Amino acid sequence: MRIETDQRSSAGAEGPTRTRRFRVFRYKRGDRGPRYETFDVPVEARTTVLDAMRWIQLHVDPSLAIRHSCSHASCGTCGVRVDGREVLMCVTPVEDLGREITVEPVANLPVLTDLVVDMRAFYARYPDEHPLVRESELLPGAKTPEGIATYVRYEDCIECGLCLSACPIAATDDRYVGPAALAAAERIVEERRGADLAALLAWADEPDGVWRCHAIFECTRACPSDVRPAERIMTLRGMLARGHAPMEEAR
Amino acid sequence: MSSAPAHVLIVGGGGTGGALAHDLALRGLAVTLVERGEITSGTTGRHHGLLHSGARYAVRDPASAVECIQENRILRRICPGSFEENDGLFVALTEEDMEYLEPFLEACAACGIPTQPLTPAEALALEPNLNPDLKAAVRVPDATMDAMRMPLRFFATAKANGARILPYVEVVDLLVRDRVVSGARVRDHVTGREGEIRADVVVNAAGPWSGKIARMAGVDLPIRPSPGVLVAVRGRLCNMVLSRLHRPGDGDLIVPQRGLSVLGTSSWTVHDPDDLGVPEDHVRTMCEEGARLVPAVARAERRAAWSAARPLVGSRGEAETGRELSRTFKTFDHRESDGVEGFVTITGGKGTTLRAMAEACADVVCAKLGIDAECRTRETVLLPHTAYYTDGR
Structure with missing residues (x-):
């Protein structure tokens, strides 16, 4: 089968082309400070913020640096702040935004250039290597084929840093390990996969751990992948307050 | 003759480039990889995330199918914990x-x-x-594979073995004189500055952009x-x-x-x-x-x-939909195909065969440089993806 198509359609779908104005955070190493640059970008019904940034790279300024990879909210690289709100560019339609749209890097991580942050500062907060796959609880009615006792699937967290960016405590204290790392720790407590539970809980109990959280739940609001970091921080606190780990008993 | 290891410049930070950086670093070469954007931002990361068994190609393209099943088994071994083994x-x-x-x-x-x-x-x-x-x-x-995090393990391991991985560095031209490629002129989007990177061999691993890179050396690539x-x-x-x-x-x-x-x-x-x-x-x-x-x-x-x-x-003008073209890969030593020295292209293939593509290309690069070093990527278990961001911690 072959689909006939118009290869010239640019960033999206059908419908009239309109223009939106983007105010984009710009910074190159050695600059005296950041500045905002304005671009008028033609948009269509399904144009995303990522499409718009790539249009700027392609048609106006190839030096605009952005992070992106999967284009479907699965890799977590394209997290930014749009009009002050934490989003993944690839699943944020321009249509839902105003006439002038401000795009800035995520907060609470050092900016490398333009919209690119240094993710080393994000991963440095994690307790240790955290597993990528977990037991799959999805599609529970399905049998597994012989040879596969339990399906595994990727963890929900896509390591985008949006929760850390949205966290008001992380904004005032860069030693706080923050919601992503604590949520990852809670997932290991929930499903150990060979980890040292006592060491992990001791790590979470440190002064820069779970007790720094003020339970504002901005992380859960910002999460594009339904990890619910704030609830997981509360779970860890509950366990620490009770002085034991219920999952250990359950296993 | 200098005793420093030969230096290879890889253009393109997709799965192929990452796997090649890893392979060459293990063989003891000095490696620099440049990518104009984020690592895996081209084709690799946008991949559907299927670790092929090869079954999809078995009837029409058995060469690709055999590559897939072999690499499927190798990747499960060297990237433990990176797949939804479903x-x-x-x-x-x-x-x-x-x-x-x-x-x-x-x-x-x-x-x-x-x-x-x-x-x-x-x-x-x-x-x-x-x-x-x-x-x-x-x-x-x-x-199912994570189309970014599985390839990222190759970059992480390459980095830990000394490869220089430079995202946000775009090749603006190749350095070519008398049909010899000796490096690239690059623009660093982190600093906004231009500079040159010299190399003994430049490998074009730019995927669908490899035709554009090849034209910088006056080579017409059938991509x-x-x-x-x-x-x-x-x-x-x-x-x-x-x-x-x-x-x-x-x-x-x-x-x-x-x-x-x-x-x-x-x-x-x-x-x-x-x-x-x-x-x-x-x-x-x-x-x-x-x-x-x-x-x-x-x-x-x-x-x-x-x-x-x-x-x-494939050749230009031949295929209409792309389905007719084989999904196998090919290494071009442009000295042989085009009379251009110091320049190699690795292209075609697919996410599942990234390691095999790298092995085949590294063999060609080493032969060109007169280096006798065996491929070790079949057995080397890769570092976790997070090591890419933690400087090998």
């Missing part, structure tokens, strides 16, 4: 599909791909959301950027990778991944891999064809639709 089902829905069943099983056997034929009832017990009118299914060792549309819907509608049991066509694949289901894909050819668009008619076809395999696709909420360009090897 296997795949090829599903026959029509009488025409059923005519494909025997040739499919025979071709898989010939390529060394294990198969397990299932009755409709057995298939429905495994995948309750399948079209209940299915006529047969065959289980194969497909799997067709062939995009496909993919659609992600919310909800994990199946556990296994589902494929339609027929000749590869549009919209005949569903790859479950986390809490999403990825529908793919279409195939056409373009000249500019930067300007693909997401044709809405292709998106509709993905949803319609996906709903034939799993009816619940029709009611699922769309999370995203996007395009990714494959770098298929």
Whole structure:
């Protein structure tokens, strides 16, 4: 089968082309400070913020640096702040935004250039290597084929840093390990996969751990992948307050 | 003659470039990799995330199928914990599909791909959301991969072994004199400055952009950027990778991944891999064809639709849709093909065969440089993806 198509359609779908104005955070190493640059970008019904940034790279300024990879909210690289709100560019339609749209890097991580942050500062907060796959609880009615006792699937967290960016405590204290790392720790407590539970809980109990959280739940609001970091921080606190780990008993 | 190791400059930070950096670093070469954007931001990261068993290609493209099953096994060994090891089902829905069943099983056997034929009832017990009118299914060792984090392990390990990985560094021109390539002129988008990187060999691993890089050396490369549309819907509608049991066509694949289901894909050819668009008619076809395999696709909420360009090897003007082109890979030593020294291109292939592509290309690079070093990537277990961001911590 072959689909006939118009290869010239640019960033999206059908419908009239309109223009939106983007105010984009710009910074190159050695600059005296950041500045905002304005671009008028033609948009269509399904144009995303990522499409718009790539249009700027392609048609106006190839030096605009952005992070992106999967284009479907699965890799977590394209997290930014749009009009002050934490989003993944690839699943944020321009249509839902105003006439002038401000795009800035995520907060609470050092900016490398333009919209690119240094993710080393994000991963440095994690307790240790955290597993990528977990037991799959999805599609529970399905049998597994012989040879596969339990399906595994990727963890929900896509390591985008949006929760850390949205966290008001992380904004005032860069030693706080923050919601992503604590949520990852809670997932290991929930499903150990060979980890040292006592060491992990001791790590979470440190002064820069779970007790720094003020339970504002901005992380859960910002999460594009339904990890619910704030609830997981509360779970860890509950366990620490009770002085034991219920999952250990359950296993 | 200097005692410093030979220096190889790799252009392109996709899976192929990352695997090549890893391979060459293990062989003791000095490696610099430049990528104009984020690592895996071109084709690699936009991939559907299918670790191929090779079954998809067994009937029409057995060379690719054999590469896939071999690499499938190697990757599971060297990237433990990086896959949703869920296997795949090829599903026959029509009488025409059923005519494909025997040739499919025979071709898989010939390529060394294990198969397990299932009755409709057995298939429905495994995948309750399948079209209940299915006529047969065959289980194969497909799997789901994270299209960014699996390749990132090659970059992480290369870095730990001394390779310099430079994202946001764009090649603006190759340094060419008297038909010899000696490096590249680059623009660093972190600093905004331009500079030169000298190398003994420059490897063009720019995927669908490799034609553009080759032209900088005056080389016309037979590459067709062939995009496909993919659609992600919310909800994990199946556990296994589902494929339609027929000749590869549009919209005949569903790859479950986390809490999403990825529908793919279409195939056409373009000249500019930067300007693909997401044709809405292709998106509709993905949803319609996906709903034939799993009816619940029709009611699922769309999370995203996007395009990714494959770098298929063929000659210009030959292929119309890209489906006719082999999915195997090819290394060009441009001294032999074009009389240009110091310049190699590795292209074609697919995510599943990234390591094999790197091995074949590294063999060519080492032969050119007179270096006798064996490939060690088949046995070397890769560092976790996080090591890329933690400087080997």
